Amino acid sequence: MAYFNEIFTGTKSLFVGLGITIKEFFKPVVTVQYPHETITMSARFRGHIELTRDLDTGGNKCIVCGMCQKACPSGCITVEGEKREGVKGKVLTVYRLDFTKCSLCGMCVESCKPSAIDFSKDYNLAGPSREAYVFDLLKRLEEQR
């Protein structure tokens, strides 16, 4: 009797499993063939920070106030600038982010009055060493032209 019971429960669970598979098969596809296909990240997604572009000048909007560097609790940001003849204020020369220490807390973005930095939508980072995650954000902005 136990033998037939086992056959019955085994067959039943097989059909239950097949029923679920068939039901799921006809539902809309929610996954993508990554990395051949990628999705658009949501507006609130936080990737590493990046410099934003000034649409009037095509350059960055940073005034080298250093507030983001001071606000960062993890010491991820290094900002340097210099005075140039004929230019009001300082010109940004270095904007380095050590993403290995970043907690994506957003303190830097919140502290930046000219909105010169924002979170990127970069979610598929990969690199062979820690150094690969130390970003020259000024160079990245220039490369995106």
Ligand code: SF4
């Ligand atoms: S998000 Fe937070 S931890 Fe990351 S760089 Fe900005 S202030 Fe630092």
Ligand code: SF4
């Ligand atoms: S990114 Fe913003 S907060 Fe940081 S130095 Fe530039 S202007 Fe100041």
